Every structure is written in structure tokens, then in C-alpha cells.
Amino acid sequence: MSDTKTLIENRPPSVAGLFIERVAATPDAEAYRYPVPPASGEGPDDWKSLSWGQAAVRVYAIAAGLIALGVRAEERVALAAATRVEWILADLGVMCAGAATTTVYPSTNAEECAYILADSGSRVLIAEDAAQLAKARERRAELPDLAHVVVIETADAKPADGDPDGWVLSLAELEERGTKYLEQHPEVVKERVGAITAEQLATLIYTSGTTGRPKGVRLPHDNWSYMAKAIAATGLVTKDDVQYLWLPLAHVFGKVLTSGQIEVGHVTAVDGRVDKIIENLPVVRPSYMAAVPRIFEKVYNGVAAKARAGGAAKYKIFQWAAGVSREYAKVSQDNFRHTGTASVPFALGAKHTVADKLVYAKLRQAFGGQLRAAISGSAALAPDIGFFFAGAGIHILEGYGLTESSAASFVNPGEAYRTGTVGKPLPGTEVRIADDGEIMLRGPGIMDGYHGLPEKTAEVLESDGWFHTGDIGELSVDGYLRITDRKKDLIKTSGGKYIAPAEVEGQFKAVCPYVSNILVHGADRNFCTALISLDEAALLGWAADNGMEGKSYADVVASPRTQELVDGYVKQLNEGLQRWQTIRKFRLLPRDLDIEHGELTPSLKLKRPVVEREYKHLLDEMYAGAREA
Structure with a gap:
């Protein structure tokens, strides 16, 4: 524990610094995999790889390109794109320039996109394609601070009549500009990274509120550096893991996974196309992935519906196997809690072996056959669904956090996980339950506040650092948290x-x-x-x-x-x-x-x-x- 404490307390001020360290330590190791669709549009994708060294070449070129465009420390660069490898490279480029990323969901409409760009004061927008470019162009009159739009899809980076000179350029052109700038100023990126302070703004994430305008959550560099070290300290992820990352990177849950990966140094396969998940899993064969409960619910419903379609006998076998799975998970978890071993009675173990051959093994193969652990977050997973997967050998470790706490405040601890809870706090995070049952958090992952909204910040952030989550929960004697509901719900x-x-x-x-x-x-x-x-x-x-x-x-x-x-x-x-x-x-x-x-x-x-x-x-x-x- 003392080593963990030292690791976290002696963290560098930014993930940009961690990225430079990672590249120096393992330049030739594989960092990212990404799909390239076939030119014909038919057939399977071809998966390509980037080593840490190759990724760094692109990241530093993007950073230098932004600096050449005049982007200064803490100025905002908005990123409106689906989850893809270029999102990660661009985000790292922004951070290595000492600037701050404003995340924008690609599904955001033109009006709300313009509000986020204006409220954040974003100087540059990195847009995925022509559709994202069109939103900025439509509202350009409302965006006096927006000096440039950089388009990831090169073919879509087409200036239009009325665009200011040089307003639109492609990501390839930005990288080319950055490469030339680096030839003249070879140390400029390292100098920018070296000048970053822990409290400097790194990311602005706008929460999708149910009423009114979204609020910009200010997350400084130290939040991500802490998260990277704390995730590594849990021991849940190793350098030999292959992560499948499909979650929206504009969301804090997806974004935090990129920080942990840089610290640990494992491979991440990146593809945000939700309709490709089932197809990708056997190809990527991940050992680790994160998802929201809806994905596990859809898999469970799909398996149950397929069994039902196979006739009454097949459905009866599935129902029996599902019952065995839940009982096996509950008994083994309960025994592990009391004895430290996940043992089950002989008769239950025998039934489980039969059910494994009939049902569970096929389910594991659908996930690629190598899945060691899955992290579930963002909303509550129904315990019965969690127990079903646990008994089938797909270990879903529920976690908990908010945009305001940099996503990962709690996670279930590996083998000692307890379905129905969100586990224990990450090292360095404090928790207490208020008199009305509200969960309160304090630690290095908590936001600075809401952008330009001091009154709203004061409503949730106490002067002594305690943050009001708005969630109701219970802590067990040994520190496991169970979320019961949203306070307002x-x-x-x-x-x-x-x-x-x-x-x-x-x-x-x-x-x-x-x-x-x-x-x-x-x-x-x-x-x-x-x-x-x-x-x-x-x-x-x-x-x-x-x-x-x-x-x-x-x-x-x-x-x-x-x-x-x-x-x-x-x-x-x-x-x-x-x-x-x-x-x-x-x-x-x-x-x-x-x-x-x-x-x-x-x-x-x-x-x-x-x-x-x-x-x-x-x-x-x-x-x-x-x-x-």
C-alpha cells in the first residue's frame, strides 16, 4: 500500500508527460489497433497497428501543428468525432501542445454544438467529417473565436464560398504543417509539455443535462495523471492486456481508459462503431473491455431470444443454465468473501460443468474467448444479469464515477468483486455517506468546477473539497459501495x-x-x-x-x-x-x-x-x- 501511495503522490503533472515517458520506455511495442474498411466496401476490415513510437510521431506533429496555428497554453481545441484512433492522437496532440480539449459528441445538433464551442471559447475545431464541418459552418457567425476547422477525413476538408482564407484544413495538412514546424523548433513540444502544471486545464466535458444547457466540467491535467496512476495501482490491467475500446471518447468513461492505457502500456483496439461490436469481438479477442449496462443487457436478451427461437427444449436448457449460473456466482462470491476461496458444493459444481459445455462456453467465444474482465459503468447493471455473466465466466466488474470525478472513483477489486456493488474507492479517493444517504467524494479526481458557473459549482463542491454526487448509496463494513438511486430520481x-x-x-x-x-x-x-x-x-x-x-x-x-x-x-x-x-x-x-x-x-x-x-x-x-x- 505504501508503494501505491508513493506512486500516486509522486505522479507527474500531466498525462502528456506520461505519454512521453511511455514512448521512451517502449517505443516499438504495439499501442493501438484500428480498422481500415475495404476499398470495395464489402468484406471484413483490415486491422492496422501503431507502435508507441509511430503514435508519437503523429501526436507531436499534431501538437506542433496546433502551436503553428497560434494555439496557446490552456486555449481550447474542440474535438467532434466518433471513437477512432485519430480521436486519441488528436487529444494527445492537444494536451502535448499544452492546450485543453473540448469534447463534442458527433450526435450533437448544430445549435448545441455552437453553444459548446462558444461557451468554451474553442479556437480550433477538429471535426470528423463533412457533417461535423457543416455544423460549425452553419453557425460560424456565432463563433468569433473559432479560427480554424481541422477535418479528419481528408476528402471532406473542402473549403466553401464564404469561408475565411485557411479556415478549413485537413488533419493530414495540420500534421504536415507540424512536421515542418518541428524541423525549425525541434524542442517545442517537449518545452510545452514541460511547462504544464498540475492545475492547468486539460479537458472540458459538457454534461448532457436533462434540462437546460449542458454544463462544462473543468478537468485539469492532474485529474488524468492521478487516474492513470490509480488505475495502474488497482492491478486490474496489465501490460499484456488487449483492450477493446468502443465507448464514446467524448464521454468521461471512454476518455479515462486512454489515460490508464498510457500508464500501463497495453494494446488498445479502437473502433466506435456500435453495430460492429459483435463482429469485432472474435477478431480483436480482447482480454479486457469496458461497456455500459445496455450492452450486457442486449447480449443477455439476444442469447435468451435465440434459445427461445430454438424451441421449447432449447429454451428450457437455457433457463436451467441461467439459474445454475446465478446460483454458482452467488455461492462462489459469498464463499470468497468469508473464506478467501471461491469454492462451491460438489453438486453445484457438477451442474455448472454441464451447463458450461451446453451454454457458457459458446457465450465466452462470442466475446472472443479471451475476456478476463469487463468493466461496467455509467449506470447500474441489474444484479441478476451480473450474476448470470459471472457464473458463465465473464467477470463484470462494476465501477462508479461521474464526469465531475473523472469517471473512475470506485471499481470492484478483481477476484474479490461483488456483483451488485461498485466495489471500493480507487487509491487516493475518499468517500463518506451524508445523513440523507448521498454519496460524497473527495480526492485528486474531482473537477475544478463548472466552466463559467461559480454558483453551480458552489452547489455541489464544498470549500473543503467534498463533492456532492447526487447519488444515494450504502457502504458495507469492509468498504464496498452499493448505489441505490439518484437522489433526484x-x-x-x-x-x-x-x-x-x-x-x-x-x-x-x-x-x-x-x-x-x-x-x-x-x-x-x-x-x-x-x-x-x-x-x-x-x-x-x-x-x-x-x-x-x-x-x-x-x-x-x-x-x-x-x-x-x-x-x-x-x-x-x-x-x-x-x-x-x-x-x-x-x-x-x-x-x-x-x-x-x-x-x-x-x-x-x-x-x-x-x-x-x-x-x-x-x-x-x-x-x-x-x-x-
Whole structure:
């Protein structure tokens, strides 16, 4: 522990400094893998690699190119692109120039994109393609500080009539400019990195709020340097790991993974195309990856739906194997907690061996066959789904953090992980539970504050460094944290009973293999209701086997048979709930919730106020004529 403390306390001021150290230590080791689609557009991708030394050539060229454009220390460079290797190289280039990255989701509309660029005072925008360039061009009159747009896709870097001279250039041109600048000023990047201080701004991440404008979270260089060292200190990741990184890098969860990788020095395969995950896993064969709960839910639902489609006997085998898996995980985790060994009774072990041959081994192969651990964060994973994967040999280590705490504040400790908890705090992070149950955090990962919003900062950040997370939780005697709900999301019924909707929603996701999203409603009402959207692929597979092949999602959802199907799962859910938690009525939504309609955040979290506002007519309908206490 003393070595860990020394490692963290003696951290360098920035990840830019750590990157230079990593390149010097292992210049020829593989750093990144990335896909190159075939020129014909058909067939599998060709995966290429960059060593740390090759990555450094590009990173330093980008940094020098930005310096040549006049970017100064702490000035903002916005980055609007999907997860791809160029995102990481550009972000490192910005940091090595001593500047700060403003992250912008590529799904952000032109109006909000312009707000973020203006509010951050971004001087340069690194845009993925013509679509991202068009957003800046459309709102250029509102962006007097934006001096240049650098386009990653070279073919899309086309100036238009009305663009100021030199306003648009390609990433290749920026790197070429930087290379020439380095010939004249060979030490300029190292000088910029050497001048970085720990408290200097490194990243501005705008939170996707459910109401009003997003707030810019100011994360200094020290946050990322601390995260890199703390992640390494957990021992969860080793230099021999292969990480599959698909999470949005504009989100703090994706971004923190890049810091940890630089410190540890393992390989990262980068591809943000969510529709390619299933195809990529057997190719990348990761030993380590991070995901949000929705991905594990979709895999679970897909496996269950496939088993059901295989007939009654196959589905019965799956249900039996799922039950064995959960029991095996619960017993082995409980035994490890009390004895230090994950032993199980002989009879359970024998059943598990049979189930492994029939079900679990195929599931592990779907993840590439080498997956040692998966980190789940950003939202709560339903414990029953976590236990299912744990018993199947896919160890999901839940973690916890916020944008304001640089993502990783808690993580489950390797072999001693406990499903249903988010583990223990990272070394150097303090936690306490306030009188009202709110989780409070303090440590080197906490933000400086909200950009230009001192009043909002003061609402959540105490003068002594304690940060109000807004989440409710419980700490075990030995320091494991369990999140029970968002403070603002707790429901109080008209009968005075408190309900944590996320807990009920999580249980339903474990019960119903067809659910995509569920919102439990009941604040100031005398019973709970739910709005439910179904997973299209799983639902249409079921529909094809039940005389509705070829019908649209909306038509299948409206069918009485579908209503009856979901009603059965709701009844099953209610059997395990307290009376005041039960779902008395529900409505199926005509389409799934999504990011495009503003109902989910880019990390796939439910925006409750948006959904409740949009489907107010369905909620009102369920309570119409009911006597409200």
C-alpha cells in the first residue's frame, strides 16, 4: 500500500508527460489497433497497428501543428468525432501542445454544438467529417473565436464560398504543417509539455443535462495523471492486456481508459462503431473491455431470444443454465468473501460443468474467448444479469464515477468483486455517506468546477473539497459501495412510501428478455406505472415465431399477444416486490427510446424528465379514473 501511495503522490503533472515517458520506455511495442474498411466496401476490415513510437510521431506533429496555428497554453481545441484512433492522437496532440480539449459528441445538433464551442471559447475545431464541418459552418457567425476547422477525413476538408482564407484544413495538412514546424523548433513540444502544471486545464466535458444547457466540467491535467496512476495501482490491467475500446471518447468513461492505457502500456483496439461490436469481438479477442449496462443487457436478451427461437427444449436448457449460473456466482462470491476461496458444493459444481459445455462456453467465444474482465459503468447493471455473466465466466466488474470525478472513483477489486456493488474507492479517493444517504467524494479526481458557473459549482463542491454526487448509496463494513438511486430520481408515492425506480427497472431487465428500456413512474401517485420499450431484434424474432412475421415493430407492439407476453413478465416482476413497488399498469411505447430524440444520453442513460414529458398522455391515461390518495 505504501508503494501505491508513493506512486500516486509522486505522479507527474500531466498525462502528456506520461505519454512521453511511455514512448521512451517502449517505443516499438504495439499501442493501438484500428480498422481500415475495404476499398470495395464489402468484406471484413483490415486491422492496422501503431507502435508507441509511430503514435508519437503523429501526436507531436499534431501538437506542433496546433502551436503553428497560434494555439496557446490552456486555449481550447474542440474535438467532434466518433471513437477512432485519430480521436486519441488528436487529444494527445492537444494536451502535448499544452492546450485543453473540448469534447463534442458527433450526435450533437448544430445549435448545441455552437453553444459548446462558444461557451468554451474553442479556437480550433477538429471535426470528423463533412457533417461535423457543416455544423460549425452553419453557425460560424456565432463563433468569433473559432479560427480554424481541422477535418479528419481528408476528402471532406473542402473549403466553401464564404469561408475565411485557411479556415478549413485537413488533419493530414495540420500534421504536415507540424512536421515542418518541428524541423525549425525541434524542442517545442517537449518545452510545452514541460511547462504544464498540475492545475492547468486539460479537458472540458459538457454534461448532457436533462434540462437546460449542458454544463462544462473543468478537468485539469492532474485529474488524468492521478487516474492513470490509480488505475495502474488497482492491478486490474496489465501490460499484456488487449483492450477493446468502443465507448464514446467524448464521454468521461471512454476518455479515462486512454489515460490508464498510457500508464500501463497495453494494446488498445479502437473502433466506435456500435453495430460492429459483435463482429469485432472474435477478431480483436480482447482480454479486457469496458461497456455500459445496455450492452450486457442486449447480449443477455439476444442469447435468451435465440434459445427461445430454438424451441421449447432449447429454451428450457437455457433457463436451467441461467439459474445454475446465478446460483454458482452467488455461492462462489459469498464463499470468497468469508473464506478467501471461491469454492462451491460438489453438486453445484457438477451442474455448472454441464451447463458450461451446453451454454457458457459458446457465450465466452462470442466475446472472443479471451475476456478476463469487463468493466461496467455509467449506470447500474441489474444484479441478476451480473450474476448470470459471472457464473458463465465473464467477470463484470462494476465501477462508479461521474464526469465531475473523472469517471473512475470506485471499481470492484478483481477476484474479490461483488456483483451488485461498485466495489471500493480507487487509491487516493475518499468517500463518506451524508445523513440523507448521498454519496460524497473527495480526492485528486474531482473537477475544478463548472466552466463559467461559480454558483453551480458552489452547489455541489464544498470549500473543503467534498463533492456532492447526487447519488444515494450504502457502504458495507469492509468498504464496498452499493448505489441505490439518484437522489433526484427517488419516487415518493402519495402514500408516503419511497421507491428507487432504477432498482425496480433493473429487476425487470433481468426478468424480461425482450425489454430495451423501462421507466417506472409513481411520484405523488398512489400506485406505480411503467413505460416500456422493447428490443426490436428480440421482439421481431419472437413475432416471426408467433404468426406476425413481416410486421413492423409498431404493429407487433400494438398486438394483444405482445401485451399479454409483457404482462406475464410484469406479473413475474411484481412477485418479488413490496406491495407499494409493484407495477399496476404499463404501456408499451410505439418505438424504442434513443439518443436522436433526446430520450437517452450518449452513454445510454435514461433522461426521465424528457421521457415523462413526451409520453405524458400515456401516463395520464394510466391514472385516469384512479382514486388518488
